Amino acid sequence: MFRDAVLVAAKDLRVEARSRVATNQVLPFALLVLVLFAFALGTDRGTLSAAAGGLFWLAVLFSAMLAIQRSFGIEAADDARDALRLSGLDAGGIFLGKAGAIVVQLLLLEVVLGAGIVVLYDVQLHAPLLLIGSTVLATAGLAAAGVAYGMVAAGLRVRETLLPLLVLPALAPLLLAAARVADAALGGTPGLAAPWVRLLAVFTTVYVAFGVVAFGALLEES
Amino acid sequence: MDLVVRLRAVVSLLGRFPALAGVDLDVAPGEVLVVGGPNGAGKTTLLRACAGLVALSSGEATVLGHDLRRDRRAVREEIGLLGHATYLYDDLTVEENLRFAARAAGAGVADAKAALDRLGLGGRLRHVAANRLSAGQRRRVAIAAVAARRPRLWLLDEPHAGLDAGGRDLLDALVVEAAGEGATVLLASHELDRASTLAGRTVTIAGGLIADGLLRAELRPAPAASSAAPSPGQAATGTAPEPLRVP
Amino acid sequence: MPTRNGVTSALGAAAIVLLALTAVLALVVSPAEVNQGDSVRLLYLHVPTAWLALYLSFGVTSLASALYLWPRTRSRFWDMLAGASAEIGVLFLGLTLAVGSIWGRPTWGVWWTWDPRLTSTAVLFVLYLGYLAVRGVPGDQAVTSKRAAVVALAAFVDVPIIHQSVEWWRGQHQAASVLDDSRLLDPQITGTMATTLVVAVVAFTVLYAWLLAHRMRVFDLEHRAGQEDLTAALAERRAEAAELGSAARATP
Numbered sequence: 001m002f003r004d005a006v007l008v009a010a011k012d013l014r015v016e017a018r019s020r021v022a023t024n025q026v027l028p029f030a031l032l033v034l035v036l037f038a039f040a041l042g043t044d045r046g047t048l049s050a051a052a053g054g055l056f057w058l059a060v061l062f063s064a065m066l067a068i069q070r071s072f073g074i075e076a077a078d079d080a081r082d083a084l085r086l087s088g089l090d091a092g093g094i095f096l097g098k099a100g101a102i103v104v105q106l107l108l109l110e111v112v113l114g115a116g117i118v119v120l121y122d123v124q125l126h127a128p129l130l131l132i133g134s135t136v137l138a139t140a141g142l143a144a145a146g147v148a149y150g151m152v153a154a155g156l157r158v159r160e161t162l163l164p165l166l167v168l169p170a171l172a173p174l175l176l177a178a179a180r181v182a183d184a185a186l187g188g189t190p191g192l193a194a195p196w197v198r199l200l201a202v203f204t205t206v207y208v209a210f211g212v213v214a215f216g217a218l219l220e221e222s
Numbered sequence: 223m224d225l226v227v228r229l230r231a232v233v234s235l236l237g238r239f240p241a242l243a244g245v246d247l248d249v250a251p252g253e254v255l256v257v258g259g260p261n262g263a264g265k266t267t268l269l270r271a272c273a274g275l276v277a278l279s280s281g282e283a284t285v286l287g288h289d290l291r292r293d294r295r296a297v298r299e300e301i302g303l304l305g306h307a308t309y310l311y312d313d314l315t316v317e318e319n320l321r322f323a324a325r326a327a328g329a330g331v332a333d334a335k336a337a338l339d340r341l342g343l344g345g346r347l348r349h350v351a352a353n354r355l356s357a358g359q360r361r362r363v364a365i366a367a368v369a370a371r372r373p374r375l376w377l378l379d380e381p382h383a384g385l386d387a388g389g390r391d392l393l394d395a396l397v398v399e400a401a402g403e404g405a406t407v408l409l410a411s412h413e414l415d416r417a418s419t420l421a422g423r424t425v426t427i428a429g430g431l432i433a434d435g436l437l438r439a440e441l442r443p444a445p446a447a448s449s450a451a452p453s454p455g456q457a458a459t460g461t462a463p464e465p466l467r468v469p
Numbered sequence: 470m471p472t473r474n475g476v477t478s479a480l481g482a483a484a485i486v487l488l489a490l491t492a493v494l495a496l497v498v499s500p501a502e503v504n505q506g507d508s509v510r511l512l513y514l515h516v517p518t519a520w521l522a523l524y525l526s527f528g529v530t531s532l533a534s535a536l537y538l539w540p541r542t543r544s545r546f547w548d549m550l551a552g553a554s555a556e557i558g559v560l561f562l563g564l565t566l567a568v569g570s571i572w573g574r575p576t577w578g579v580w581w582t583w584d585p586r587l588t589s590t591a592v593l594f595v596l597y598l599g600y601l602a603v604r605g606v607p608g609d610q611a612v613t614s615k616r617a618a619v620v621a622l623a624a625f626v627d628v629p630i631i632h633q634s635v636e637w638w639r640g641q642h643q644a645a646s647v648l649d650d651s652r653l654l655d656p657q658i659t660g661t662m663a664t665t666l667v668v669a670v671v672a673f674t675v676l677y678a679w680l681l682a683h684r685m686r687v688f689d690l691e692h693r694a695g696q697e698d699l700t701a702a703l704a705e706r707r708a709e710a711a712e713l714g715s716a717a718r719a720t721p
Contacts, residue, residue, distance in 0.1 A: 004326070011311070011322050018313035018351065074311060082275060083309045087326040088299040088371070148623065152616045156606050165602055166620060169595040170627050173634035180638070199634050206626055214619050217538055220295070237609055238698050243706045277611060429709030 001093040001212075008089060008097025013104060015074050022067060022105045030063040030109055034116050048121040053182030056110075056117050057175055061142070063109055065164055067102050068146040072154040081154060084219060091216035095147055099211065102143040103136075110135055127190040130181065134197055138178040141204030145170055148211040151218045174203050224287065226251050226375055226406040227272055232281035234271055241267035243430030244281070254397060254407045256421040258414045264430040265410035266306070269377045272408060273303040286375055299327070302373030304381055308364040312353035316343055316363050319352055320370050327371035337370035341392055358384050362392075369396060376400055376407040382416060394420055474686070480679040487672035494665040511572040513665055517673035518565040523590070525677060526558025527597065531625035534618035545692065548614045551621060552604055553684035555597055557677060562594050585635040592631050596624040 016022055037055045041047050048055070075083045084094055114131075117123055125131060149167040153159040177196040184193035227249035234242040241264050249255050257265050270276045272285050274294035283290035288297045310319050317338065324334035338344050341362045352360065361384045368376065376397070382390050397407050397420050411417040418424050425432050495513035533551035536542045569587065570580050581587070603617040 007322070007325055011314070014318065015311055015313045074313075082305075082307070085275060085295075085298060086273070086303055086309065087323070088328065089326050091295075149620075152603060152620055156608065158606055162599075162602060162606070165595075166599040169592050169599065170623060172592045173627070173630045176634045176638055195637055199630070199637070203630055206630065210623060210626060214622070218616060218619055220615075233703070235699070238695065238702055240699065240703045240706050243703050429712075430706045 001090045001096070004090045004093025005096035005100060008094050009100040009104075010097075012071060012074070012098060012101035016101070016105060021070055022109070026063050026066045026070075026105075027109055027112060029066060030059050030113055031116055033059040033062055034113065034120055038120065045122050049123045049186075052117045052121040052123045053186050054175075054179035055121070056113055056182055057138070057178045059113055060106065060110060060139075061168070061171060061175060064102070064106060064142055064146055065167070067105055068150040068167070069160065069163060071098050071102055071147070072150050072159075075154075081219060091219045092212040094219070095151075095211045095215035096208075098150075099140070099143040099147040099208070102147065103139050106139045106143065107136065110139065123186050125186065126188050127185040130190050130193060130197075131185045134178065134181040134185070134193070134200060137197070137200045137204055138174060138181075141174050141200060141207055142171065144204060144207040144211050145174070148207065148214060148218075151215060173199065177203070224251070225249060225284070226253070226286060227408070228282070228284045229271075230282040232271065232283050233279045234267055234276050235279050236267070240430055242271065242278075245427070245430070245432055247425070247432055249406060249408060251406055252401060252404055253423065254401050254409065254421050256414065256417045256424045257408065257410045257427055258412070258417070258424060259410075259427040263426075263428045265427055266379055267430075268427060269303065269379050269408060269410055270305070272297075272375070273301050273377050274298045275303070300373060301375045301377055302327075302368035302371045303377045303379070304364055304368050305379050308360050309367070310352040310360060310363060313351055315349050315351055316355070317348040319363060320366055323367040324370040327373075329370060329372050333372055334366075334370045337366040340369060340396065341366040342388070358386055358389060361385055362389055365393060365396070369400075374405055376405055376409075378407065378409045380411055381409065382411065382413055390416070477679060477682045477686070480675060480682060484672065484675045484679050487668065487675055491665070491669045491672045494661075494668055511568055513669045515565060515568045515572060516666060517669045518561045518568065519590075520670055521673050521677050522558045522560075522562035522565055523593070525674065526554045526561065527593070527625070529554040530558060530597075530600075530621050534621035534625075537618045538615065538622070548618070549685050549688040549692075550681075551618060552614075553681050553688060555600055555604075555621070556684060557680050559594070559597050559601060561673075561677075562590065562597070566590065566594065585632070585638070589628075589632045589635045592635075593624070593628060596627065600624060 034055065037051075037059075038048060041051065087094075114125070118125060146167055149170065150163060152166060153163040156162060177199040180196045181193040181200070184190055184196070225248050227247060229245050229247040232242050232245045233240055243264075245264075245268065247268075257268060259265050267276060271278060271283065271290065274285065274288075274290060274297035278291055285297045286300050288294075290297060311322070314322070317334070320334040320338055321331055324331060324337075335344075338348060343359075343362060343366060347355075347359065352363065355363065365381065368378075378397075381393055385393060394416075397409070401407055407420075409417055409420070414424065491513065495510050530551045533547040533554065537544070537547035537551060566587075573582065574580055600617055600620050603620050604613055606613050
């Protein structure tokens with residue numbers, strides 16, 4: 001399973017490196033979202049910097065939608081399921097591989113977005129270990145849930161509209177927890193973050209396990 | 223001798239439409255079987271069913287020793303399907319696509335290289351991205367991807383379509399070679415003339431059923447010189463008339 | 470073709486009786502509550518629908534989905550049960566949120582509050598809307614049923630996480646205003662009120678069963694209609710082959 005996961009992740013990342021969709025489209029989109037938040041909330045520096053943690057994760061969430069759609073879009077235009085099933089790869093391996101590739105892409109995105117909120121929203125980054133650790137953890141959970149639901153929507157004609165409807169409510173607790181950790185870290189009160197980090201750990205573990213188990217069933221039908 | 227493919231009264235539904243309406247088929251190891259038939263007869267569905275891609279509503283089906291109604295995953299690992307879609311990654315080069323296909327199937331990078339060369343893709347083309355190839359070239363890459371997996375059962379759906387003369391010759395040589403190495407080949411084609419030169423046997427599928435010997439002979443375009451009526455010898459080389467079965 | 474049969478008629482009759490009883494108890498017999506006055510009577514609608522939707526319906530959907538996915542117990546029955554229960558659940562959850570909102574207005578002065586229970590309920594509502602969306606996708610029914618079952622299980626797994634996270638979230642803003650006053654959320658329930666509540670819950674459970682029975686009958690009839698189509702389609706398909714055969718035999 002892990003060998004297959006590495007194979008799939010490497011393939012997905014190689015496709016990304018060639019097509020540069022994440023860098024040319026998703027990244028600018030994420031930065032645009034940050035700017036739009038400023039338009040929506042008003043440029044009162046206090047408001048933006050207080051909300052920076054949540055806005056960061058919201059931007060990541062929206063960008064993740066695009067990344068997930070793309071991840072399944074590259075698998076043979078109309079029928080992602082056929083291509084993946086015919087490959088002979090282990091279902092759990094495909095899940096981990098795709099999720100892994102998305103984690104890498106999102107992490108790179110988050111570095112840039114982090115710089116974005118420092119610049120645009122005038123925040124200071126404290127507690128780097130907490131920030132980095134929680135970000136990696138949350139991103140893994142995000143990718144796991146996203147790829148699992150992405151497979152549910154894959155190959156269906158209504159997939160572009162169905163995926164957000166399925167994934168975003170499921171990600172609500174992740175958003176909540178990640179934003180609170182970010183708030184705590186940025187606000188200089190890292191101690192408050194502990195229960196939220198635990199929640200992130202639970203969420204991520206649950207969804208990674210769920211994805212590995214359920215992916216087989218999802219690939220399988222018809 | 224264990225049959226590579228054994229189907230009995232197989233019914234397969236595409237939504238409400240019965241693409242396969244009760245198919246009986248036996249394929250022996252090492253055989254090259256050509257499946258002919260008009261458009262919409264069920265050739266593609268038959269191949270996809272043997273590939274383990276399609277759910278069967280009723281009937282018994284065994285491919286390479288695996289029960290198609292229970293363990294389709296295991297079947298997929300051992301077959302190579304050349305379908306209408308090419309299943310290539312647009313942004314990767316020919317060589318990268320083939321290496322991925324080979325390694326995903328558990329074959330080695332060397333197999334990918336060998337397949338590349340075999341299909342005449344070994345030169346400059348190796349480093350071209352898949353979306354910059356012509357349709358015929360993409361087809362060749364798709365064939366190479368099947369070859370690189372070294373499958374025990376080859377399922378080829380209209381493989382000659384879109385290939386130039388050189389490509390068709392290469393494909394034929396590949397099929398003969400694979401059969402020689404003990405693999406089994408199931409080939410669906412409109413071009414029965416060309417295909418049947420490869421085949422040990424031909425069957426015809428129509429209306430989701432394997433049709434009887436008479437029908438098969440009629441669907442083959444009559445060669446100009448010989449008579450149109452099937453000779454007794456011809457009927458005897460094909461499958462026995464398959465009875466219509468109710469699922 | 471009507472979906473009524475002996476079972477549904479019995480359930481229906483029982484439901485009507487119990488609901489009438491509930492109405493009488495709720496509106497007339499039971500007293501007004503200490504803090505909220507008469508608006509507490511809305512609770513007799515709100516609590517049963519909440520119980521019905523959150524625990525009964527979605528619990529049944531999750532269980533049925535699991536049974537459907539498990540190869541040994543796979544059967545169309547579980548799929549129908551999961552779908553029917555989810556539809557009823559979404560209906561009642563919507564009702565729960567609406568009634569809760571109506572109750573909240575005179576009591577708290579606002580239509581909505583980010584109370585942990587309300588918020589997790591809202592998220593759950595959307596999750597199940599997603600489930601119904603997957604079921605409603607046109608295409609191969611076997612495909613959508615399986616995917617929907619997976620989504621149902623994912624939702625089930627997600628619920629405790631959602632609930633816990635929202636609890637913590639709102640817990641950090643304790644005593645922000647009278648809106649968080651737990652006296653209002655958990656009113657004093659005395660003798661007659663408790664009885665009324667129990668009757669109400671029973672009545673709605675019977676109502677659920679009645680709706681479920683009807684909905685599953687409809688599913689079944691749809692399926693049977695589809696099967697008839699199938700037999701006809703199979704016959705047509707084979708006729709194709711026979712036609713070709715006789716055409717072939719006809720030509721010299």
